[in-house]
Amino acid sequence: MIIFYCLLIFMLIAAIVAVETEKLLSSVICIGAIGFGASLMFLFLRAPDIAITQIVVEVLGLIILIRATISRDLTFITGDREFFEVVVSVVIVFVIFLAGIQVLQTLPDFGSPIFAQVADAPSNTYVSRGLGKTGAANLVTSVILDFRAYDTLGEATVLFTSIIGATVILRKKCRKKMEETTG
Amino acid sequence: MKGMTVIVKTITSWVKILIFLFGIYIILFGHLTPGGGFAGGVILASSYILIMLAYGRDFVEENLSLPAASRIDCLGAFSFAMIAILGLVFGGSFFVNFLFQKYLPGQPLNLVSAGTIPLSNIAIGLKVGASLFLVIVSLSICCKDFRPGTSVNKKKE
Structure with a gap:
Protein backbone atom coordinates (compact mmCIF):
# COMPACT_ATOMS: atom_id res chain seq x y z
CA MET A 1 0.00 0.00 0.00
CA ILE A 2 2.88 2.37 0.77
CA ILE A 3 4.08 2.36 -2.82
CA PHE A 4 0.69 3.56 -4.03
CA TYR A 5 0.79 6.52 -1.65
CA CYS A 6 4.36 7.33 -2.73
CA LEU A 7 3.34 7.27 -6.40
CA LEU A 8 0.24 9.31 -5.63
CA ILE A 9 2.27 12.02 -3.85
CA PHE A 10 4.78 12.01 -6.71
CA MET A 11 2.01 12.46 -9.27
CA LEU A 12 0.37 15.22 -7.22
CA ILE A 13 3.65 17.12 -6.93
CA ALA A 14 4.25 16.72 -10.67
CA ALA A 15 0.74 17.97 -11.42
CA ILE A 16 1.15 21.04 -9.21
CA VAL A 17 4.55 21.82 -10.79
CA ALA A 18 3.06 21.37 -14.26
CA VAL A 19 0.41 23.96 -13.50
CA GLU A 20 2.58 26.42 -11.60
CA THR A 21 5.80 26.48 -13.64
CA GLU A 22 6.45 29.24 -16.13
CA LYS A 23 8.48 27.33 -18.70
CA LEU A 24 6.33 25.43 -21.20
CA LEU A 25 8.92 22.67 -21.68
CA SER A 26 9.17 21.82 -17.97
CA SER A 27 5.38 21.78 -17.81
CA VAL A 28 5.32 19.20 -20.61
CA ILE A 29 7.98 17.11 -18.86
CA CYS A 30 5.92 17.17 -15.65
CA ILE A 31 2.90 15.92 -17.60
CA GLY A 32 5.09 13.05 -18.79
CA ALA A 33 6.05 12.32 -15.18
CA ILE A 34 2.36 12.08 -14.25
CA GLY A 35 1.81 9.62 -17.09
CA PHE A 36 4.73 7.42 -16.12
CA GLY A 37 3.58 7.46 -12.50
CA ALA A 38 0.13 6.32 -13.64
CA SER A 39 1.74 3.57 -15.71
CA LEU A 40 3.78 2.34 -12.71
CA MET A 41 0.63 2.41 -10.59
CA PHE A 42 -1.24 0.25 -13.09
CA LEU A 43 1.72 -2.14 -13.12
CA PHE A 44 1.70 -2.46 -9.32
CA LEU A 45 -2.08 -2.92 -9.39
CA ARG A 46 -1.48 -5.98 -11.63
CA ALA A 47 -3.05 -4.49 -14.75
CA PRO A 48 -0.25 -4.98 -17.31
CA ASP A 49 -2.53 -4.39 -20.32
CA ILE A 50 -3.39 -0.88 -19.23
CA ALA A 51 0.19 -0.27 -18.09
CA ILE A 52 1.56 -1.11 -21.56
CA THR A 53 -1.02 1.04 -23.31
CA GLN A 54 -0.51 3.92 -20.88
CA ILE A 55 3.28 3.99 -21.17
CA VAL A 56 3.27 3.67 -24.95
CA VAL A 57 0.66 6.38 -25.50
CA GLU A 58 2.44 8.55 -22.94
CA VAL A 59 5.74 8.30 -24.85
CA LEU A 60 4.09 9.20 -28.16
CA GLY A 61 2.11 12.06 -26.63
CA LEU A 62 5.23 13.40 -24.94
CA ILE A 63 7.12 13.33 -28.24
CA ILE A 64 4.32 15.27 -29.95
CA LEU A 65 4.10 17.80 -27.13
CA ILE A 66 7.87 18.32 -26.91
CA ARG A 67 8.17 18.79 -30.67
CA ALA A 68 5.29 21.24 -30.60
CA THR A 69 6.76 23.21 -27.70
CA ILE A 70 10.41 23.25 -28.81
CA SER A 71 9.67 24.62 -32.28
CA ARG A 72 7.49 27.40 -30.89
CA ASP A 73 8.84 30.77 -29.96
CA LEU A 74 6.43 31.23 -27.09
CA THR A 75 7.99 28.93 -24.50
CA PHE A 76 7.13 31.06 -21.48
CA ILE A 77 3.70 31.32 -19.94
CA THR A 78 3.04 34.91 -18.97
CA GLY A 79 0.11 36.85 -17.63
CA ASP A 80 -1.75 36.71 -14.34
CA ARG A 81 -4.73 34.56 -13.64
CA GLU A 82 -8.07 36.24 -13.46
CA PHE A 83 -9.99 36.09 -10.22
CA PHE A 84 -13.32 34.99 -11.72
CA GLU A 85 -11.79 32.05 -13.65
CA VAL A 86 -9.96 30.84 -10.53
CA VAL A 87 -13.19 30.92 -8.50
CA VAL A 88 -15.10 29.02 -11.20
CA SER A 89 -12.38 26.36 -11.46
CA VAL A 90 -12.20 25.88 -7.70
CA VAL A 91 -15.99 25.54 -7.44
CA ILE A 92 -16.11 23.00 -10.27
CA VAL A 93 -13.27 20.97 -8.73
CA PHE A 94 -15.01 21.06 -5.36
CA VAL A 95 -18.29 19.79 -6.86
CA ILE A 96 -16.47 16.99 -8.65
CA PHE A 97 -14.71 16.16 -5.36
CA LEU A 98 -18.02 15.87 -3.51
CA ALA A 99 -19.51 13.72 -6.27
CA GLY A 100 -16.37 11.56 -6.21
CA ILE A 101 -16.76 10.97 -2.47
CA GLN A 102 -20.38 9.90 -2.99
CA VAL A 103 -19.41 7.53 -5.83
CA LEU A 104 -16.39 6.03 -4.11
CA GLN A 105 -18.47 5.10 -1.05
CA THR A 106 -20.57 2.76 -3.19
CA LEU A 107 -17.54 0.89 -4.53
CA PRO A 108 -16.31 -2.31 -2.88
CA ASP A 109 -13.15 -2.33 -0.77
CA PHE A 110 -9.77 -1.81 -2.40
CA GLY A 111 -8.67 -4.97 -4.17
CA SER A 112 -11.91 -6.94 -3.88
CA PRO A 113 -13.88 -7.62 -7.07
CA ILE A 114 -17.28 -6.06 -7.62
CA PHE A 115 -19.02 -9.42 -7.94
CA ALA A 116 -18.23 -10.08 -4.28
CA GLN A 117 -21.05 -7.61 -3.54
CA VAL A 118 -23.26 -7.90 -6.63
CA ALA A 119 -23.57 -11.55 -7.53
CA ASP A 120 -24.95 -11.16 -11.06
CA ALA A 121 -22.54 -8.47 -12.21
CA PRO A 122 -21.42 -8.95 -15.83
CA SER A 123 -17.78 -9.16 -14.79
CA ASN A 124 -18.62 -12.40 -13.01
CA THR A 125 -19.56 -13.94 -16.37
CA TYR A 126 -16.46 -12.53 -18.03
CA VAL A 127 -14.07 -13.94 -15.45
CA SER A 128 -15.68 -17.32 -14.89
CA ARG A 129 -16.74 -18.21 -18.44
CA GLY A 130 -14.59 -15.98 -20.62
CA LEU A 131 -12.12 -18.69 -21.63
CA GLY A 132 -14.83 -21.16 -22.52
CA LYS A 133 -16.88 -18.68 -24.50
CA THR A 134 -14.14 -16.95 -26.47
CA GLY A 135 -11.06 -19.16 -26.21
CA ALA A 136 -8.78 -16.21 -25.49
CA ALA A 137 -6.42 -16.66 -22.56
CA ASN A 138 -6.12 -12.91 -22.04
CA LEU A 139 -9.43 -11.95 -20.48
CA VAL A 140 -8.98 -8.25 -21.20
CA THR A 141 -8.74 -8.97 -24.93
CA SER A 142 -11.71 -11.30 -24.75
CA VAL A 143 -13.75 -8.50 -23.16
CA ILE A 144 -12.74 -5.69 -25.51
CA LEU A 145 -12.88 -7.72 -28.72
CA ASP A 146 -15.67 -10.21 -28.05
CA PHE A 147 -18.04 -9.30 -25.23
CA MET B 1 15.40 19.13 -41.11
CA LYS B 2 18.16 16.65 -41.85
CA GLY B 3 17.92 14.65 -38.65
CA MET B 4 20.15 14.26 -35.63
CA THR B 5 23.81 13.34 -35.06
CA VAL B 6 25.51 10.18 -36.32
CA ILE B 7 25.28 8.57 -32.86
CA VAL B 8 21.51 8.79 -32.85
CA LYS B 9 21.32 7.59 -36.45
CA THR B 10 23.48 4.51 -35.76
CA ILE B 11 21.59 3.50 -32.64
CA THR B 12 18.29 4.08 -34.43
CA SER B 13 19.35 1.75 -37.23
CA TRP B 14 19.99 -0.97 -34.64
CA VAL B 15 16.96 -0.42 -32.46
CA LYS B 16 14.22 0.31 -35.01
CA ILE B 17 13.78 -3.30 -36.10
CA LEU B 18 13.61 -4.50 -32.47
CA ILE B 19 10.84 -2.01 -31.71
CA PHE B 20 8.97 -3.02 -34.85
CA LEU B 21 9.25 -6.74 -34.00
CA PHE B 22 8.10 -6.05 -30.44
CA GLY B 23 5.04 -4.29 -31.83
CA ILE B 24 4.26 -7.26 -34.09
CA TYR B 25 4.67 -9.61 -31.11
CA ILE B 26 2.33 -7.52 -28.95
CA ILE B 27 -0.30 -7.57 -31.71
CA LEU B 28 -0.04 -11.26 -32.60
CA PHE B 29 0.03 -12.52 -29.01
CA GLY B 30 -2.60 -10.04 -27.83
CA HIS B 31 -5.06 -12.84 -27.02
CA LEU B 32 -2.52 -14.76 -24.94
CA THR B 33 -0.31 -12.23 -23.14
CA PRO B 34 -0.87 -8.64 -22.00
CA GLY B 35 -1.15 -6.19 -24.84
CA GLY B 36 -3.37 -6.12 -27.86
CA GLY B 37 -4.12 -4.27 -31.02
CA PHE B 38 -4.05 -0.76 -29.64
CA ALA B 39 -0.77 -0.99 -27.70
CA GLY B 40 0.94 -2.91 -30.49
CA GLY B 41 -0.21 -0.42 -33.10
CA VAL B 42 1.17 2.46 -31.07
CA ILE B 43 4.51 0.63 -30.78
CA LEU B 44 4.59 0.11 -34.57
CA ALA B 45 3.93 3.80 -35.05
CA SER B 46 6.60 4.74 -32.52
CA SER B 47 9.26 2.83 -34.47
CA TYR B 48 8.47 4.98 -37.50
CA ILE B 49 8.43 8.09 -35.31
CA LEU B 50 11.92 7.18 -34.06
CA ILE B 51 13.12 6.97 -37.68
CA MET B 52 11.43 10.29 -38.40
CA LEU B 53 13.10 12.00 -35.45
CA ALA B 54 16.54 10.58 -36.24
CA TYR B 55 16.69 10.82 -40.02
CA GLY B 56 14.19 13.55 -40.84
CA ARG B 57 10.74 13.53 -42.33
CA ASP B 58 11.77 13.15 -45.97
CA PHE B 59 13.55 9.84 -45.26
CA VAL B 60 10.53 8.31 -43.56
CA GLU B 61 8.17 9.49 -46.29
CA GLU B 62 10.25 7.54 -48.82
CA ASN B 63 9.74 4.37 -46.76
CA LEU B 64 6.09 4.83 -45.90
CA SER B 65 4.43 7.56 -47.89
CA LEU B 66 1.39 9.39 -46.61
CA PRO B 67 -1.04 7.87 -49.18
CA ALA B 68 0.23 4.39 -48.31
CA ALA B 69 -0.27 5.02 -44.60
CA SER B 70 -3.72 6.35 -45.32
CA ARG B 71 -4.51 3.21 -47.29
CA ILE B 72 -3.28 0.97 -44.45
CA ASP B 73 -5.47 2.97 -42.07
CA CYS B 74 -8.52 2.44 -44.27
CA LEU B 75 -7.65 -1.25 -44.69
CA GLY B 76 -7.54 -1.76 -40.93
CA ALA B 77 -10.86 -0.05 -40.35
CA PHE B 78 -12.46 -1.89 -43.26
CA SER B 79 -11.27 -5.32 -42.14
CA PHE B 80 -12.45 -4.73 -38.58
CA ALA B 81 -15.90 -3.80 -39.89
CA MET B 82 -15.82 -6.81 -42.25
CA ILE B 83 -15.10 -9.15 -39.33
CA ALA B 84 -18.21 -7.78 -37.64
CA ILE B 85 -20.32 -8.19 -40.79
CA LEU B 86 -19.00 -11.72 -41.39
CA GLY B 87 -20.19 -12.51 -37.88
CA LEU B 88 -23.62 -11.30 -38.96
CA VAL B 89 -23.49 -13.48 -42.10
CA PHE B 90 -22.08 -16.71 -40.66
CA GLY B 91 -22.96 -16.54 -36.97
CA GLY B 92 -26.32 -14.84 -36.99
CA SER B 93 -25.55 -11.65 -35.09
CA PHE B 94 -23.23 -8.69 -35.36
CA PHE B 95 -19.72 -9.26 -33.96
CA VAL B 96 -20.34 -12.88 -33.01
CA ASN B 97 -17.18 -14.96 -32.73
CA PHE B 98 -18.17 -17.32 -35.57
CA LEU B 99 -14.69 -18.79 -36.13
CA PHE B 100 -14.40 -19.98 -32.54
CA GLN B 101 -17.97 -21.24 -32.27
CA LYS B 102 -18.24 -23.11 -35.57
CA TYR B 103 -15.18 -23.47 -37.75
CA LEU B 104 -11.85 -23.18 -35.95
CA PRO B 105 -12.12 -23.71 -32.20
CA GLY B 106 -8.42 -24.31 -31.57
CA GLN B 107 -6.81 -25.11 -28.25
CA PRO B 108 -6.67 -22.39 -25.61
CA LEU B 109 -3.20 -20.89 -25.04
CA ASN B 110 -2.17 -21.66 -28.63
CA LEU B 111 -1.38 -19.01 -31.19
CA VAL B 112 -4.23 -20.17 -33.42
CA SER B 113 -7.13 -19.96 -31.03
CA ALA B 114 -9.93 -17.64 -29.98
CA GLY B 115 -11.46 -17.37 -33.45
CA THR B 116 -11.80 -13.83 -34.69
CA ILE B 117 -10.01 -12.14 -31.78
CA PRO B 118 -6.47 -12.33 -33.29
CA LEU B 119 -7.83 -11.12 -36.64
CA SER B 120 -9.49 -8.15 -34.93
CA ASN B 121 -6.24 -7.47 -33.08
CA ILE B 122 -4.31 -7.38 -36.36
CA ALA B 123 -6.90 -5.08 -37.95
CA ILE B 124 -6.88 -2.67 -35.00
CA GLY B 125 -3.08 -2.75 -34.83
CA LEU B 126 -2.76 -1.78 -38.50
CA LYS B 127 -5.36 0.93 -38.07
CA VAL B 128 -3.94 2.49 -34.93
CA GLY B 129 -0.34 2.33 -36.14
CA ALA B 130 -1.03 3.93 -39.50
CA SER B 131 -3.31 6.60 -38.07
CA LEU B 132 -0.92 7.68 -35.30
CA PHE B 133 1.89 7.80 -37.87
CA LEU B 134 -0.31 10.02 -40.04
CA VAL B 135 -1.11 12.33 -37.14
CA ILE B 136 2.50 12.85 -36.13
CA VAL B 137 3.75 13.37 -39.69
CA SER B 138 0.95 15.88 -40.28
CA LEU B 139 1.82 17.69 -37.06
CA SER B 140 5.50 17.81 -38.00
CA ILE B 141 4.54 19.45 -41.31
CA CYS B 142 2.60 21.95 -39.25
CA CYS B 143 5.48 22.58 -36.85
CA LYS B 144 8.01 22.98 -39.64
CA ASP B 145 6.21 25.63 -41.62
CA PHE B 146 4.08 27.40 -39.08
CA ARG B 147 5.78 29.45 -36.40
CA PRO B 148 3.95 32.36 -34.85
CA GLY B 149 5.48 35.63 -35.89
CA THR B 150 8.12 34.42 -38.33
CA SER B 151 6.01 33.76 -41.43
CA VAL B 152 4.08 37.00 -41.02
CA ASN B 153 7.29 39.03 -40.74
CA LYS B 154 8.67 37.46 -43.92
CA LYS B 155 5.55 38.38 -45.79
CA LYS B 156 5.81 41.98 -44.65
CA GLU B 157 9.42 42.28 -45.74
Whole structure:
Protein backbone atom coordinates (compact mmCIF):
# COMPACT_ATOMS: atom_id res chain seq x y z
CA MET A 1 0.00 0.00 0.00
CA ILE A 2 2.88 2.37 0.77
CA ILE A 3 4.08 2.36 -2.82
CA PHE A 4 0.69 3.56 -4.03
CA TYR A 5 0.79 6.52 -1.65
CA CYS A 6 4.36 7.33 -2.73
CA LEU A 7 3.34 7.27 -6.40
CA LEU A 8 0.24 9.31 -5.63
CA ILE A 9 2.27 12.02 -3.85
CA PHE A 10 4.78 12.01 -6.71
CA MET A 11 2.01 12.46 -9.27
CA LEU A 12 0.37 15.22 -7.22
CA ILE A 13 3.65 17.12 -6.93
CA ALA A 14 4.25 16.72 -10.67
CA ALA A 15 0.74 17.97 -11.42
CA ILE A 16 1.15 21.04 -9.21
CA VAL A 17 4.55 21.82 -10.79
CA ALA A 18 3.06 21.37 -14.26
CA VAL A 19 0.41 23.96 -13.50
CA GLU A 20 2.58 26.42 -11.60
CA THR A 21 5.80 26.48 -13.64
CA GLU A 22 6.45 29.24 -16.13
CA LYS A 23 8.48 27.33 -18.70
CA LEU A 24 6.33 25.43 -21.20
CA LEU A 25 8.92 22.67 -21.68
CA SER A 26 9.17 21.82 -17.97
CA SER A 27 5.38 21.78 -17.81
CA VAL A 28 5.32 19.20 -20.61
CA ILE A 29 7.98 17.11 -18.86
CA CYS A 30 5.92 17.17 -15.65
CA ILE A 31 2.90 15.92 -17.60
CA GLY A 32 5.09 13.05 -18.79
CA ALA A 33 6.05 12.32 -15.18
CA ILE A 34 2.36 12.08 -14.25
CA GLY A 35 1.81 9.62 -17.09
CA PHE A 36 4.73 7.42 -16.12
CA GLY A 37 3.58 7.46 -12.50
CA ALA A 38 0.13 6.32 -13.64
CA SER A 39 1.74 3.57 -15.71
CA LEU A 40 3.78 2.34 -12.71
CA MET A 41 0.63 2.41 -10.59
CA PHE A 42 -1.24 0.25 -13.09
CA LEU A 43 1.72 -2.14 -13.12
CA PHE A 44 1.70 -2.46 -9.32
CA LEU A 45 -2.08 -2.92 -9.39
CA ARG A 46 -1.48 -5.98 -11.63
CA ALA A 47 -3.05 -4.49 -14.75
CA PRO A 48 -0.25 -4.98 -17.31
CA ASP A 49 -2.53 -4.39 -20.32
CA ILE A 50 -3.39 -0.88 -19.23
CA ALA A 51 0.19 -0.27 -18.09
CA ILE A 52 1.56 -1.11 -21.56
CA THR A 53 -1.02 1.04 -23.31
CA GLN A 54 -0.51 3.92 -20.88
CA ILE A 55 3.28 3.99 -21.17
CA VAL A 56 3.27 3.67 -24.95
CA VAL A 57 0.66 6.38 -25.50
CA GLU A 58 2.44 8.55 -22.94
CA VAL A 59 5.74 8.30 -24.85
CA LEU A 60 4.09 9.20 -28.16
CA GLY A 61 2.11 12.06 -26.63
CA LEU A 62 5.23 13.40 -24.94
CA ILE A 63 7.12 13.33 -28.24
CA ILE A 64 4.32 15.27 -29.95
CA LEU A 65 4.10 17.80 -27.13
CA ILE A 66 7.87 18.32 -26.91
CA ARG A 67 8.17 18.79 -30.67
CA ALA A 68 5.29 21.24 -30.60
CA THR A 69 6.76 23.21 -27.70
CA ILE A 70 10.41 23.25 -28.81
CA SER A 71 9.67 24.62 -32.28
CA ARG A 72 7.49 27.40 -30.89
CA ASP A 73 8.84 30.77 -29.96
CA LEU A 74 6.43 31.23 -27.09
CA THR A 75 7.99 28.93 -24.50
CA PHE A 76 7.13 31.06 -21.48
CA ILE A 77 3.70 31.32 -19.94
CA THR A 78 3.04 34.91 -18.97
CA GLY A 79 0.11 36.85 -17.63
CA ASP A 80 -1.75 36.71 -14.34
CA ARG A 81 -4.73 34.56 -13.64
CA GLU A 82 -8.07 36.24 -13.46
CA PHE A 83 -9.99 36.09 -10.22
CA PHE A 84 -13.32 34.99 -11.72
CA GLU A 85 -11.79 32.05 -13.65
CA VAL A 86 -9.96 30.84 -10.53
CA VAL A 87 -13.19 30.92 -8.50
CA VAL A 88 -15.10 29.02 -11.20
CA SER A 89 -12.38 26.36 -11.46
CA VAL A 90 -12.20 25.88 -7.70
CA VAL A 91 -15.99 25.54 -7.44
CA ILE A 92 -16.11 23.00 -10.27
CA VAL A 93 -13.27 20.97 -8.73
CA PHE A 94 -15.01 21.06 -5.36
CA VAL A 95 -18.29 19.79 -6.86
CA ILE A 96 -16.47 16.99 -8.65
CA PHE A 97 -14.71 16.16 -5.36
CA LEU A 98 -18.02 15.87 -3.51
CA ALA A 99 -19.51 13.72 -6.27
CA GLY A 100 -16.37 11.56 -6.21
CA ILE A 101 -16.76 10.97 -2.47
CA GLN A 102 -20.38 9.90 -2.99
CA VAL A 103 -19.41 7.53 -5.83
CA LEU A 104 -16.39 6.03 -4.11
CA GLN A 105 -18.47 5.10 -1.05
CA THR A 106 -20.57 2.76 -3.19
CA LEU A 107 -17.54 0.89 -4.53
CA PRO A 108 -16.31 -2.31 -2.88
CA ASP A 109 -13.15 -2.33 -0.77
CA PHE A 110 -9.77 -1.81 -2.40
CA GLY A 111 -8.67 -4.97 -4.17
CA SER A 112 -11.91 -6.94 -3.88
CA PRO A 113 -13.88 -7.62 -7.07
CA ILE A 114 -17.28 -6.06 -7.62
CA PHE A 115 -19.02 -9.42 -7.94
CA ALA A 116 -18.23 -10.08 -4.28
CA GLN A 117 -21.05 -7.61 -3.54
CA VAL A 118 -23.26 -7.90 -6.63
CA ALA A 119 -23.57 -11.55 -7.53
CA ASP A 120 -24.95 -11.16 -11.06
CA ALA A 121 -22.54 -8.47 -12.21
CA PRO A 122 -21.42 -8.95 -15.83
CA SER A 123 -17.78 -9.16 -14.79
CA ASN A 124 -18.62 -12.40 -13.01
CA THR A 125 -19.56 -13.94 -16.37
CA TYR A 126 -16.46 -12.53 -18.03
CA VAL A 127 -14.07 -13.94 -15.45
CA SER A 128 -15.68 -17.32 -14.89
CA ARG A 129 -16.74 -18.21 -18.44
CA GLY A 130 -14.59 -15.98 -20.62
CA LEU A 131 -12.12 -18.69 -21.63
CA GLY A 132 -14.83 -21.16 -22.52
CA LYS A 133 -16.88 -18.68 -24.50
CA THR A 134 -14.14 -16.95 -26.47
CA GLY A 135 -11.06 -19.16 -26.21
CA ALA A 136 -8.78 -16.21 -25.49
CA ALA A 137 -6.42 -16.66 -22.56
CA ASN A 138 -6.12 -12.91 -22.04
CA LEU A 139 -9.43 -11.95 -20.48
CA VAL A 140 -8.98 -8.25 -21.20
CA THR A 141 -8.74 -8.97 -24.93
CA SER A 142 -11.71 -11.30 -24.75
CA VAL A 143 -13.75 -8.50 -23.16
CA ILE A 144 -12.74 -5.69 -25.51
CA LEU A 145 -12.88 -7.72 -28.72
CA ASP A 146 -15.67 -10.21 -28.05
CA PHE A 147 -18.04 -9.30 -25.23
CA ARG A 148 -17.75 -5.54 -25.72
CA ALA A 149 -16.71 -5.37 -29.37
CA TYR A 150 -19.25 -2.65 -30.10
CA ASP A 151 -17.24 -0.40 -27.80
CA THR A 152 -14.06 -1.11 -29.74
CA LEU A 153 -15.87 -0.45 -33.02
CA GLY A 154 -16.96 2.93 -31.71
CA GLU A 155 -13.46 3.70 -30.52
CA ALA A 156 -12.01 2.77 -33.91
CA THR A 157 -14.61 4.96 -35.61
CA VAL A 158 -13.72 7.91 -33.40
CA LEU A 159 -10.02 7.45 -34.17
CA PHE A 160 -10.72 7.12 -37.90
CA THR A 161 -12.84 10.26 -38.02
CA SER A 162 -10.34 12.32 -36.05
CA ILE A 163 -7.48 11.15 -38.31
CA ILE A 164 -9.46 12.20 -41.38
CA GLY A 165 -10.01 15.63 -39.85
CA ALA A 166 -6.36 16.02 -38.82
CA THR A 167 -4.96 15.02 -42.20
CA VAL A 168 -7.40 17.24 -44.07
CA ILE A 169 -6.67 20.30 -41.94
CA LEU A 170 -2.91 19.83 -41.54
CA ARG A 171 -1.87 18.74 -45.04
CA LYS A 172 0.59 20.73 -47.11
CA LYS A 173 -1.88 22.01 -49.70
CA CYS A 174 -4.19 23.42 -47.06
CA ARG A 175 -1.28 25.03 -45.20
CA LYS A 176 -0.11 26.78 -48.37
CA LYS A 177 -3.61 28.08 -49.11
CA MET A 178 -3.92 29.41 -45.59
CA GLU A 179 -0.61 31.24 -45.82
CA GLU A 180 -1.64 32.76 -49.15
CA THR A 181 -4.92 34.05 -47.80
CA THR A 182 -3.45 35.42 -44.57
CA GLY A 183 -0.39 36.88 -46.28
CA MET B 1 15.40 19.13 -41.11
CA LYS B 2 18.16 16.65 -41.85
CA GLY B 3 17.92 14.65 -38.65
CA MET B 4 20.15 14.26 -35.63
CA THR B 5 23.81 13.34 -35.06
CA VAL B 6 25.51 10.18 -36.32
CA ILE B 7 25.28 8.57 -32.86
CA VAL B 8 21.51 8.79 -32.85
CA LYS B 9 21.32 7.59 -36.45
CA THR B 10 23.48 4.51 -35.76
CA ILE B 11 21.59 3.50 -32.64
CA THR B 12 18.29 4.08 -34.43
CA SER B 13 19.35 1.75 -37.23
CA TRP B 14 19.99 -0.97 -34.64
CA VAL B 15 16.96 -0.42 -32.46
CA LYS B 16 14.22 0.31 -35.01
CA ILE B 17 13.78 -3.30 -36.10
CA LEU B 18 13.61 -4.50 -32.47
CA ILE B 19 10.84 -2.01 -31.71
CA PHE B 20 8.97 -3.02 -34.85
CA LEU B 21 9.25 -6.74 -34.00
CA PHE B 22 8.10 -6.05 -30.44
CA GLY B 23 5.04 -4.29 -31.83
CA ILE B 24 4.26 -7.26 -34.09
CA TYR B 25 4.67 -9.61 -31.11
CA ILE B 26 2.33 -7.52 -28.95
CA ILE B 27 -0.30 -7.57 -31.71
CA LEU B 28 -0.04 -11.26 -32.60
CA PHE B 29 0.03 -12.52 -29.01
CA GLY B 30 -2.60 -10.04 -27.83
CA HIS B 31 -5.06 -12.84 -27.02
CA LEU B 32 -2.52 -14.76 -24.94
CA THR B 33 -0.31 -12.23 -23.14
CA PRO B 34 -0.87 -8.64 -22.00
CA GLY B 35 -1.15 -6.19 -24.84
CA GLY B 36 -3.37 -6.12 -27.86
CA GLY B 37 -4.12 -4.27 -31.02
CA PHE B 38 -4.05 -0.76 -29.64
CA ALA B 39 -0.77 -0.99 -27.70
CA GLY B 40 0.94 -2.91 -30.49
CA GLY B 41 -0.21 -0.42 -33.10
CA VAL B 42 1.17 2.46 -31.07
CA ILE B 43 4.51 0.63 -30.78
CA LEU B 44 4.59 0.11 -34.57
CA ALA B 45 3.93 3.80 -35.05
CA SER B 46 6.60 4.74 -32.52
CA SER B 47 9.26 2.83 -34.47
CA TYR B 48 8.47 4.98 -37.50
CA ILE B 49 8.43 8.09 -35.31
CA LEU B 50 11.92 7.18 -34.06
CA ILE B 51 13.12 6.97 -37.68
CA MET B 52 11.43 10.29 -38.40
CA LEU B 53 13.10 12.00 -35.45
CA ALA B 54 16.54 10.58 -36.24
CA TYR B 55 16.69 10.82 -40.02
CA GLY B 56 14.19 13.55 -40.84
CA ARG B 57 10.74 13.53 -42.33
CA ASP B 58 11.77 13.15 -45.97
CA PHE B 59 13.55 9.84 -45.26
CA VAL B 60 10.53 8.31 -43.56
CA GLU B 61 8.17 9.49 -46.29
CA GLU B 62 10.25 7.54 -48.82
CA ASN B 63 9.74 4.37 -46.76
CA LEU B 64 6.09 4.83 -45.90
CA SER B 65 4.43 7.56 -47.89
CA LEU B 66 1.39 9.39 -46.61
CA PRO B 67 -1.04 7.87 -49.18
CA ALA B 68 0.23 4.39 -48.31
CA ALA B 69 -0.27 5.02 -44.60
CA SER B 70 -3.72 6.35 -45.32
CA ARG B 71 -4.51 3.21 -47.29
CA ILE B 72 -3.28 0.97 -44.45
CA ASP B 73 -5.47 2.97 -42.07
CA CYS B 74 -8.52 2.44 -44.27
CA LEU B 75 -7.65 -1.25 -44.69
CA GLY B 76 -7.54 -1.76 -40.93
CA ALA B 77 -10.86 -0.05 -40.35
CA PHE B 78 -12.46 -1.89 -43.26
CA SER B 79 -11.27 -5.32 -42.14
CA PHE B 80 -12.45 -4.73 -38.58
CA ALA B 81 -15.90 -3.80 -39.89
CA MET B 82 -15.82 -6.81 -42.25
CA ILE B 83 -15.10 -9.15 -39.33
CA ALA B 84 -18.21 -7.78 -37.64
CA ILE B 85 -20.32 -8.19 -40.79
CA LEU B 86 -19.00 -11.72 -41.39
CA GLY B 87 -20.19 -12.51 -37.88
CA LEU B 88 -23.62 -11.30 -38.96
CA VAL B 89 -23.49 -13.48 -42.10
CA PHE B 90 -22.08 -16.71 -40.66
CA GLY B 91 -22.96 -16.54 -36.97
CA GLY B 92 -26.32 -14.84 -36.99
CA SER B 93 -25.55 -11.65 -35.09
CA PHE B 94 -23.23 -8.69 -35.36
CA PHE B 95 -19.72 -9.26 -33.96
CA VAL B 96 -20.34 -12.88 -33.01
CA ASN B 97 -17.18 -14.96 -32.73
CA PHE B 98 -18.17 -17.32 -35.57
CA LEU B 99 -14.69 -18.79 -36.13
CA PHE B 100 -14.40 -19.98 -32.54
CA GLN B 101 -17.97 -21.24 -32.27
CA LYS B 102 -18.24 -23.11 -35.57
CA TYR B 103 -15.18 -23.47 -37.75
CA LEU B 104 -11.85 -23.18 -35.95
CA PRO B 105 -12.12 -23.71 -32.20
CA GLY B 106 -8.42 -24.31 -31.57
CA GLN B 107 -6.81 -25.11 -28.25
CA PRO B 108 -6.67 -22.39 -25.61
CA LEU B 109 -3.20 -20.89 -25.04
CA ASN B 110 -2.17 -21.66 -28.63
CA LEU B 111 -1.38 -19.01 -31.19
CA VAL B 112 -4.23 -20.17 -33.42
CA SER B 113 -7.13 -19.96 -31.03
CA ALA B 114 -9.93 -17.64 -29.98
CA GLY B 115 -11.46 -17.37 -33.45
CA THR B 116 -11.80 -13.83 -34.69
CA ILE B 117 -10.01 -12.14 -31.78
CA PRO B 118 -6.47 -12.33 -33.29
CA LEU B 119 -7.83 -11.12 -36.64
CA SER B 120 -9.49 -8.15 -34.93
CA ASN B 121 -6.24 -7.47 -33.08
CA ILE B 122 -4.31 -7.38 -36.36
CA ALA B 123 -6.90 -5.08 -37.95
CA ILE B 124 -6.88 -2.67 -35.00
CA GLY B 125 -3.08 -2.75 -34.83
CA LEU B 126 -2.76 -1.78 -38.50
CA LYS B 127 -5.36 0.93 -38.07
CA VAL B 128 -3.94 2.49 -34.93
CA GLY B 129 -0.34 2.33 -36.14
CA ALA B 130 -1.03 3.93 -39.50
CA SER B 131 -3.31 6.60 -38.07
CA LEU B 132 -0.92 7.68 -35.30
CA PHE B 133 1.89 7.80 -37.87
CA LEU B 134 -0.31 10.02 -40.04
CA VAL B 135 -1.11 12.33 -37.14
CA ILE B 136 2.50 12.85 -36.13
CA VAL B 137 3.75 13.37 -39.69
CA SER B 138 0.95 15.88 -40.28
CA LEU B 139 1.82 17.69 -37.06
CA SER B 140 5.50 17.81 -38.00
CA ILE B 141 4.54 19.45 -41.31
CA CYS B 142 2.60 21.95 -39.25
CA CYS B 143 5.48 22.58 -36.85
CA LYS B 144 8.01 22.98 -39.64
CA ASP B 145 6.21 25.63 -41.62
CA PHE B 146 4.08 27.40 -39.08
CA ARG B 147 5.78 29.45 -36.40
CA PRO B 148 3.95 32.36 -34.85
CA GLY B 149 5.48 35.63 -35.89
CA THR B 150 8.12 34.42 -38.33
CA SER B 151 6.01 33.76 -41.43
CA VAL B 152 4.08 37.00 -41.02
CA ASN B 153 7.29 39.03 -40.74
CA LYS B 154 8.67 37.46 -43.92
CA LYS B 155 5.55 38.38 -45.79
CA LYS B 156 5.81 41.98 -44.65
CA GLU B 157 9.42 42.28 -45.74
